[in-house]
Amino acid sequence: MGNPTPLLEIRDLRASAGGVEILKGLNLTVNAGEVHAIMGPNGSGKSTLANVLSGRPSVEVTGGSVHYHGIDLLELAPEQRAVDGLFLAFQYPVEIPGVANSYFMKAALNAARKHRGEEPLDGMDFLTFARERMKLVEFDEKLLHRSLNEGFSGGEKKRNEILQMAILEPRLAILDETDSGLDIDALRIVANGVNTLRSPERSTIMITHYQRLLDYVVPDFVHVLADGQIVTSGGAELAHELEKKGYVWLQTEVPAP
Amino acid sequence: MSAEQSHSQSHFQSHFGAQFARREDEFASASPAWLAPVRRAAMQRFDELGLPTRKDEPWKYTPTSRIAKAAFLQEPRSESGLSREDIVRIFGEPAADCSLVFENGRFTRSLSSVDALPETVTASSLAEILRDDPDQVQRSLSVRADSLTRPLAALNLAFVHDGAFLSIGSSRDEQSIELLFVSTRAAGVANLRNIIRIASGANAVISMRYASDLAADASVEDVRSAGDYLTNAVTSVELGDNAELDLISVQNEADCALHLSSVDVEQQRDSRFRSHLFAIGAGLSRSEVNSVLAAPGADCALNGLFLVGGTQHVDNQTVIDHASPHCSSRELYKGVLGGRSRGVFNGLVRVREDAQKTNAQQSNSNLLVSDRAHVNTKPTLEIYADDVKCAHGSTIGRLDEDALFYLRSRGLDERSATQLLIGAFVSEVGEAIPHELVRAHVERTVAAKLATVTSSEIA
Numbered sequence: 121m122g123n124p125t126p127l128l129e130i131r132d133l134r135a136s137a138g139g140v141e142i143l144k145g146l147n148l149t150v151n152a153g154e155v156h157a158i159m160g161p162n163g164s165g166k167s168t169l170a171n172v173l174s175g176r177p178s179v180e181v182t183g184g185s186v187h188y189h190g191i192d193l194l195e196l197a198p199e200q201r202a203v204d205g206l207f208l209a210f211q212y213p214v215e216i217p218g219v220a221n222s223y224f225m226k227a228a229l230n231a232a233r234k235h236r237g238e239e240p241l242d243g244m245d246f247l248t249f250a251r252e253r254m255k256l257v258e259f260d261e262k263l264l265h266r267s268l269n270e271g272f273s274g275g276e277k278k279r280n281e282i283l284q285m286a287i288l289e290p291r292l293a294i295l296d297e298t299d300s301g302l303d304i305d306a307l308r309i310v311a312n313g314v315n316t317l318r319s320p321e322r323s324t325i326m327i328t329h330y331q332r333l334l335d336y337v338v339p340d341f342v343h344v345l346a347d348g349q350i351v352t353s354g355g356a357e358l359a360h361e362l363e364k365k366g367y368v369w370l371q372t373e374v375p376a377p
Numbered sequence: 378m379s380a381e382q383s384h385s386q387s388h389f390q391s392h393f394g395a396q397f398a399r400r401e402d403e404f405a406s407a408s409p410a411w412l413a414p415v416r417r418a419a420m421q422r423f424d425e426l427g428l429p430t431r432k433d434e435p436w437k438y439t440p441t442s443r444i445a446k447a448a449f450l451q452e453p454r455s456e457s458g459l460s461r462e463d464i465v466r467i468f469g470e471p472a473a474d475c476s477l478v479f480e481n482g483r484f485t486r487s488l489s490s491v492d493a494l495p496e497t498v499t500a501s502s503l504a505e506i507l508r509d510d511p512d513q514v515q516r517s518l519s520v521r522a523d524s525l526t527r528p529l530a531a532l533n534l535a536f537v538h539d540g541a542f543l544s545i546g547s548s549r550d551e552q553s554i555e556l557l558f559v560s561t562r563a564a565g566v567a568n569l570r571n572i573i574r575i576a577s578g579a580n581a582v583i584s585m586r587y588a589s590d591l592a593a594d595a596s597v598e599d600v601r602s603a604g605d606y607l608t609n610a611v612t613s614v615e616l617g618d619n620a621e622l623d624l625i626s627v628q629n630e631a632d633c634a635l636h637l638s639s640v641d642v643e644q645q646r647d648s649r650f651r652s653h654l655f656a657i658g659a660g661l662s663r664s665e666v667n668s669v670l671a672a673p674g675a676d677c678a679l680n681g682l683f684l685v686g687g688t689q690h691v692d693n694q695t696v697i698d699h700a701s702p703h704c705s706s707r708e709l710y711k712g713v714l715g716g717r718s719r720g721v722f723n724g725l726v727r728v729r730e731d732a733q734k735t736n737a738q739q740s741n742s743n744l745l746v747s748d749r750a751h752v753n754t755k756p757t758l759e760i761y762a763d764d765v766k767c768a769h770g771s772t773i774g775r776l777d778e779d780a781l782f783y784l785r786s787r788g789l790d791e792r793s794a795t796q797l798l799i800g801a802f803v804s805e806v807g808e809a810i811p812h813e814l815v816r817a818h819v820e821r822t823v824a825a826k827l828a829t830v831t832s833s834e835i836a
Contacts, residue, residue, distance in 0.1 A: 174786050178778070202788035214783040218801025224787070227797070231788035267801075284787065 125190045127152045127292055127323050128173075134183035134348075135172050141182065142168040144348035150292070153320040157334055157359060158327045160345035161367040166327045167211060169345070170296040173325075174208035175201055188292070202228070203235035207290035209281040211297040216268040221280070224268050225250065225287055232288060253286040257313045275306035282313040289317070294325045299333035311336030331363035389428055389445040394420070397535055407504070407538065409511035411519070418522035419534035426528040438721045438753045439692045443661055444607070444635055459590065464488055464557065467588050469821070472814035473553040475500055480559055482567030482608075483539050497546030497579075500554055503570055504539040514542065517572050517613055527665075529637050533568055533611040540570035540610075545579045552581040553812060560589045560606060563633050569610040573624075577617035577645075582812045583624050585612070587638075589631035589658070605660070610638040616648035618672075623651045623811055629658040629822055632687070639665035647674035653810050654681040655819060656691050657826045663692035670697070670704040670732075677706040682806040683722075684823060686715035686747075686830035695724040697739075699732040699762075706736075711806055712743035713799055714750035715830040722754040726769065730761040739769035744802050746776060746795070746834050796831045800824070 128150040135143040142165045150156055160166050171179045173186065175198035186193040193201065216224075229249075230240040241249065254261060257279045269277050278298055285293055295314070299307055314324065314337050326333060334342070334356065342358040343350045346367070352358070362369070397420050405413055428445050429436040464478060465471075471490070477500060478488035484502030491500050506514055518537065525531040541556045560567055575581055587608060608630065616622055630636050636659040642650055652666050668677045683691045697706045712720045722741045743752045754771040776798055784794035807823060810816040 176782055198785040199788050199790045202786055208786055214780045216780050218804050219797055227789055228787035
């Protein structure tokens with residue numbers, strides 16, 4: 121039996137935003153069931169990577185390839201990626217007044233169900249399902265009936281992202297600095313949600329500046345991103361080493377690949 | 378003014394002048410004697426004023442040449458052979474027990490439902506009132522010519538013949554009435570004069586809905602080949618002490634329509650007036666809402682949505698005149714413009730010298746969903762009193778790219794995401810309609826238009 125097709129295979133990825141090259145030949149392979157952490161200093165290209173993978177139009181891919189379960193991910197519109205199981209938890213979730221959170225989530229879930237050839241859920245069935253998922257992230261049902269993220273606290277917005285993840289059950293979840301700005305209780309709740317969804321079919325990429333989240337969600341692999349490339353990779357212990365020595369250590373001791 | 382414009386304007390005036398002279402006898406036979414000099418004075422006033430041009434500040438952004446050029450050669454036949462089923466097809470299921478249907482500017486009793494009314498309510502056609510009981514409307518129609526500042530209003534008065542006459546007497550029950558105006562001829566002028574009176578303590582919800590059904594016009598082989606027609610509607614509203622009115626106006630006429638309408642309101646003590654205006658159709662439209670807060674405690678809310686695409690031109694004019702102390706007003710107009718459409722918002726809140734303790738808020742926000750669409754907005758406060766609370770503002774923006782991406786990243790396609798965002802932007806305006814059936818009608822009309830505007834932006 122040969123190696124199965126990786127869930128995500130990034131080869132020599134180059135990308136620019138606002139005319140500035142940010143990703144400069146990035147390589148990464150993620151197999152089904154794995155949890156990867158990508159760490160790196162500010163400006164290293166962490167969020168740009170998340171944006172490329174989710175298809176944000178303002179980021180221009182200038183070279184390389186990304187394959188998602190064997191298909192060319194870069195050819196797909198953001199919504200096609202989403203219904204095919206790719207999920208980005210936003211660093212800064214957008215507030216959208218006038219769009220009810222519940223309506224939005226039902227529309228998102230039914231778009232994915234349609235893609236899979238399943239019948240759409242009606243309002244009642246959706247609510248039953250959503251209630252069960254809300255327990256995972258200790259989500260207040262009142263927030264489900266408010267406008268999407270409008271007036272939510274920072275922690276509520278991040279929990280709303282994880283709730284959407286729990287409802288959409290993605291194959292590949294990318295968490296973009298989901299831990300930043302969270303107090304310790306909110307961090308624990310978010311981590312608990314991520315851990316509960318961990319399964320052999322699902323993969324997760326956690327993008328983070330700090331090691332803190334990795335105490336709660338232990339990754340299989342840790343990669344360090346600097347100046348648009350992955351400069352070193354290792355197991356969970358690499359995160360602790362970084363925490364002790366700081367990112368400066370990279371520039372002095374780790375040789376470029 | 379260009380030579381061409383000047384020529385077509387004088388053509389317009391002489392056309393109506395000739396028509397007026399030709400029809401004066403006909404008018405005289407169908408109207409009371411006191412109306413004849415009113416008509417003549419109004420016609421003379423129209424001649425003096427002329428058609429407005431872009432040099433007139435309130436018309437700065439709206440091309441009047443299209444109005445002037447339109448070939449108004451035919452007076453439309455009023456009867457069009459529409460059935461009650463047609464009315465349901467055009468306007469949807471009735472949203473009120475009482476409805477008055479007007480075809481090409483004339484009342485059609487056979488399509489209307491005016492039987493289920495309590496004694497305190499009169500719902501009739503102005504033509505019938507002028508024939509049977511003209512004293513009722515003498516005061517409303519005896520407008521001094523020199524007080525007419527709007528040429529189209531002068532023209533309207535000169536040619537006054539039909540429209541709705543609604544008089545709602547005191548009663549604890551809310552009265553709900555629909556006025557349905559349908560044009561079936563792609564030519565001519567529908568000249569409408571509506572008179573609405575809400576007596577002291579009475580309470581009403583009145584919908585005015587304008588639509589076209591040109592398929593019924595045998596002379597139009599293809600709607601695209603249709604010529605322009607003009608709807609010129611003037612509505613006067615009197616609200617007695619402590620009276621309350623929600624007036625819903627939905628203008629959804631065909632692209633070949635030129636729609637000019639004004640609603641002029643006078644509010645007495647503690648009266649409450651709420652206008653919910655939806656300007657969606659017509660190639661060129663101009664909707665004016667003017668309210669005078671004439672006695673203390675009056676409250677006025679003007680809500681509006683203009684939603685257009687293609688080459689439509691939509692113009693909104695409002696004046697809220699705080700002429701008494703302790704009155705309040707709120708104004709919220711929203712615009713959504715796609716294609717190469719043009720929008721105008723010109724809103725004036727005037728606070729007169731003795732209108733102390735006025736509370737007035739005015740806002741206009743606009744969403745451009747196309748690079749080629751354009752809007753001019755001018756909210757204005759004119760304040761002569763010194764103890765007042767007034768605020769105003771306007772915004773022009775585009776769809777939030779971050780919001781659009783957020784929705785798409787969750788699996789909503791671009792069209793659904795765009796529609797959801799525009800729908801969220803406009804929903805506030807419709808939500809204020811108190812009557813559920815009417816609100817549902819409006820929301821359906823808005824949603825259908827929204828789908829058209831959105832799909833033409835997204836290939």
